[in-house]
Amino acid sequence: MHITQLNRECLLHLFSFLDKNSRKSLAQTCQKLLEVFQDPFLWPVLNFYSPVELKKDNFLLGPTLRYLSICWHSSRVKVCNIEDWMKNTFQKDICRKHENTVNDFLIQVCNRCPNLLSLTLSGCGHVTDDYLLLLLKSCPNLKILKLENCVRITDQTLEAVILYGGSLQTLHVDFCRNITQAGLKTVQEKCPSIMLKAERSADMIPDNKPREKLMLERAVRKLVWH
Secondary structure (H helix, E strand, O other): OOHHHOOHHHHHHHHOOOOHHHHHHHHOOOHHHHHHHOOHHHOOEEEEOOHHHHHOOOOOOOOOOOEEEEEOOOHHHHHHHOOHHHOOHHHHHHHHHHHHHHHHHHHHHHHHOOOOOEEEEEOOOOOOHHHHHHHHHHOOOOOEEEEEOOOOOOHHHHHHHHHHOOOOOEEEEEOOOOOOHHHHHHHHHHOOOOEEEOOOHHHOOOOOOHHHHHHHHHHHHHHHHO
């Protein structure tokens, strides 16, 4: 029996065991398998481990997507966690490309995946409060939001959670250095039903502009010498 003789349900089940690249390769063999690849029900879960993966055409974004994870920790991506004013031209160019890739992808998620239930972003130093606000507004059924080492996230994201995270049950903001204790306390007070976890976030040193950094160094020196 040839694989193309199987019905759609069986083919979807077979495809579900394959990774994104294998699904794409199989889909290129004939029209029937391409149609299976393009079936939204094949894509309830998506995991990505590098910015490059977001630009490939080996997956499908659609209303059946429920669980999305974008996690990377390579040395090149870690450059994006450095404060902007400390980066050289080469580093800024890398970060700009990563930022455009990630943010363009998140806009597509907002437009195509209104039924998203869970989002995990780890090591995404390019994601800002504005995009998370848009995502919370576009995905009203979101129940789980996990942010780890997302250095550009601030208390504005926590405010967006309060305003638009009506379905949210779990919120993690681990190692997000620009989250404050005051912001976390506000979430706890206004959304007591949310399971909130913030490992190290409010204890980390937040970003400073060059002038603020200089004043801080002078203040430390003054304390040391007096």
